[in-house]
Amino acid sequence: MARTTNAPASRERRKRVVAAAKGYRGRRSKLFRYAKDARYKAMYWSYRDRKQKKRNFRALWLTRINAACRANGITYSRFAEALKKASIEIDRKILSDLAMTEPTLFAAVIGSVKVAKV
Known part of the structure; x- marks a missing residue:
């Protein structure tokens, strides 16, 4: 009996891989x-x-928040601790955005955290 090949299916599979590249x-x-x-x-x-992108953005947010906190006379670690005590729930992405686009509003958040801390 003659040997049969899988040529049409193999060729289609190879074309699909090359097309994807x-x-x-x-x-x-x-x-x-x-x-x-x-x-x-x-x-x-x-x-x-896709996993590293999440890590990189989180590091960027933390750097931005820390820089903005230090410009307002507090460190990020103290700020984060005070946020928990004041039960203000704002995530890092939003805090970073506030620090970059609305510095006065961010300063107001820091002010409210300082008041709640004392």
Whole structure:
């Protein structure tokens, strides 16, 4: 009996992988062997970096809040502690945005925290 191949399905699968690698540089976008590895790594990195993006933004928010707190004469750690005691629930993203766009409002929040702390 003659040996049969899976040529149409294999070709379609390979075309799909190469099409998914469109836009990559050099052979990574044209040859199946390299496109397969490039897609695998791209998917791995995109998954990993979605997690790192969250970490990076949190670090950025903390840096902004700390800088704004220090400009108003308090450290971030004291500010965060006082926020808990004053039972003011504002997340870091919003606090960072306030510190950057509305410094007077942020100073008012710090003032209310200082009053509640004493």
